[in-house]
Amino acid sequence: GEAELRDAAAYWGKKSGEVQDGLEAELGDKRIRVLQTGPAGENLVKFACWVNENDRASGRGGTGCVGGSKKLKAIVVKAEKKIVKAADRDAWKPAHERALATIMAPENITSPRKGGLSVYGTNVLMNITSNMGALPSRNSQLTSFGADAEKISGEYVKEHILVDDPTCHACPVACKKEVEIKEGPWKGLRMESVEYEPAWSVGANCGNNDVATVAKMIDLCNDYGIDAIETGHPISVWMEATEKGWTNGEGGLKWGDIYGMTEAVRKIAMREGIGNILADGANAVAKHFGHPEIAMTVKGQGIPAYDPRGLKGMGIAYATSNRGACHLRAYTPAAELGVMPFGSLKVDPLAWKGKGELTKVFQDVHAFSDSLDLCKFSAFAEGADEYAQQYSAMVGVPFTAADVLKTGERIYNLERYYNNLAGFREGSDYLPKRFTHEPSTMPGSQGHVCELDDMLAEYYKARGWENGVVPEAKLKELEIL
């Protein structure tokens, strides 16, 4: 294909919906695909993100901030031919059929109109994690949102505001949940979708039990191009600082203040007033108020929606994720909540033992499947065997489950080696002390902290790393050096 650079001055400063509509009109084609930097990225908000087609975000890691610093407003793709065919068409047919069969299987959470992921979307998790004391609430001071969890849950959404179940192209799961707000200050808002992670971030994490405001907050994040998981963090730090009287008269924000929260998103995107501090992320806000310990971050990135005191695997996964706190590098809740393919591998969420080894394996498998640009939810139905078969058929080379693991291990070690060269060395894999020193006070995980040191020792042993650093011998063994 061809590529060209075009002047985007007409779109600078515009929100995602306007940019999408404008580009479709300018190019006279509604089938174009747009990846764009929003106003937040233009203003170098550190957790700005790229937004695809209005409302799907490449959320984490500040991609939009990079876009803004490069003055790159949008990437527009106009496809001229159909998707690439498998190198081995004969092999692709059974590979595809098998993968689809696992996703459709009634045993799996992906099963269309049967599995929880299909029926309620990702937000099926809200009540589950809250009831087990694994839903960080009020900036992780609590491990459950109590009865309020139900009010922002997938079940509640389905009963009260759901209007459609859209799908990504050709996906039978249809986990997206389009909603419409029919009353209150955000009446008339129609958006997709109230996902579990951002619903937690701007919901339980901020003491906000109003599902309409959750939807509004996520929609604002998509409009401005900000990571909706991260956005709750500077806000909840500000809220905790307010609660504790640490704001030094700069003005506070109360838990669940729906107007203050939505206004905060705009201020962040515009770097206006206190928004200029919030826009630098939770670490900066916590430091600004003199209490760096209340930033629930790892390597500068805020945690997602699992409390490592109630889901121990997430603790080691957050700490060792190469891009900072992240649930997607090693989605241990799949095993801890019992939603692995065909009921395999259910492990105790409150046990730390084995979680270091489990995290290594999950990181490796996910590193491979992420590299295929596969939806992470495939992992609720498919395993390394199915991934290997599809990859093998698509590229036309033999590939086994062992190759999947080995390839993933190489990716993960290469990333870590990059981090090591960038200065993340001994001691860089940590958790906020709140998770390791303040025991959970809520049912399900009461009395538990996260045994990070034990899991780290197990994890480093499984990885063959020395306190977070990849030794040269391992790099050579994996043919990275």
Added chain:
Amino acid sequence: GEAELRDAAAYWGKKSGEVQDGLEAELGDKRIRVLQTGPAGENLVKFACWVNENDRASGRGGTGCVGGSKKLKAIVVKAEKKIVKAADRDAWKPAHERALATIMAPENITSPRKGGLSVYGTNVLMNITSNMGALPSRNSQLTSFGADAEKISGEYVKEHILVDDPTCHACPVACKKEVEIKEGPWKGLRMESVEYEPAWSVGANCGNNDVATVAKMIDLCNDYGIDAIETGHPISVWMEATEKGWTNGEGGLKWGDIYGMTEAVRKIAMREGIGNILADGANAVAKHFGHPEIAMTVKGQGIPAYDPRGLKGMGIAYATSNRGACHLRAYTPAAELGVMPFGSLKVDPLAWKGKGELTKVFQDVHAFSDSLDLCKFSAFAEGADEYAQQYSAMVGVPFTAADVLKTGERIYNLERYYNNLAGFREGSDYLPKRFTHEPSTMPGSQGHVCELDDMLAEYYKARGWENGVVPEAKLKELEIL
């Protein structure tokens, strides 16, 4: 349970059927299970084996010879309670259902009354390998049995002599094929079963196209307690020596001499006449006739029914098997013949590249599944994910596909380390020169030799071994030392 040693003088010298019947009568229980040393083991035939329930053999490696040397005639087990229950009953149910579903799936060769393994038994392979130039014939001088393959094939058996499809306990595949000989010298013989490997050994390997004699030979091996795969080897070496005039007037045996062959089995078991030489195995026979190069063995054990000039993976698998030439340590034909689970991983049988790595992975997975005492045929339907799930549920500990591979790798390295300590060091992984230096002359593989050195280099690299020897660092990495 209780164990006791009993005098077996009354059974010494008796064949397997008599021993089984006698023990059932003596103990007044037809449900006893018997593992026995036959007359061949008593006479220290080097490839004598243990026989279970008359006609299922723990065939390879000379187990019966060990039994005979210890004067152990039989082990009788009388079960008093039902099979052990899974440690995690809730986890076992989906694990069991999933495994069974894969075996029943119409895509797989195991599928009851649909898949080739169920319809024809293992001997479905005879025509397939012969047509692709991968069926060693006449002591591996040829790579195909030509039109004669059909006469000893599973298809021929089904059409002419099949009388029943028995199963192992609760198995839906029913790969056993019970036959009855209705005419000729072995008229009245009823036996199970004409399996592919022994049918090849005493069939194509000995230039014998008479399926009734194949059945008779296998039945004799079971009666005397001799490995039916190995038995063809000293005989075919004798036959080749006869053809080439190397027998020095000691008396020869012609290809396909059905009376001479059956008589040879008795002589081997009794170590009578030339049987006393044959009983020491193919290496001894070839050496006796002054041509050690015509023994088709690795580490003293004869190859099974795949010619490594037409199925390259078998070459590296034979060479590196820790117990000598063996198809079961790494059953690469599953991938080379395209009978992997759900059509995954079809590789070119004539390409050597990748076979070293493939063999390592198969050895590791098989080492694990063999340790579970699982039927090898499960591997045509199940992968590491399914094995991990079943093991995890059965023993009640978390276990992943990665753990399966790691455990298998530890087993394989431990075995190899044992071999190294026993003197199998640099250069012990070889093939008979016939496979590496005499090109195939038959269609399908014509002109091909087996590129062993290339595959060995790839294999050792994948294993982290130094020319067949496990280095100390690898032993430590795997926590063997």
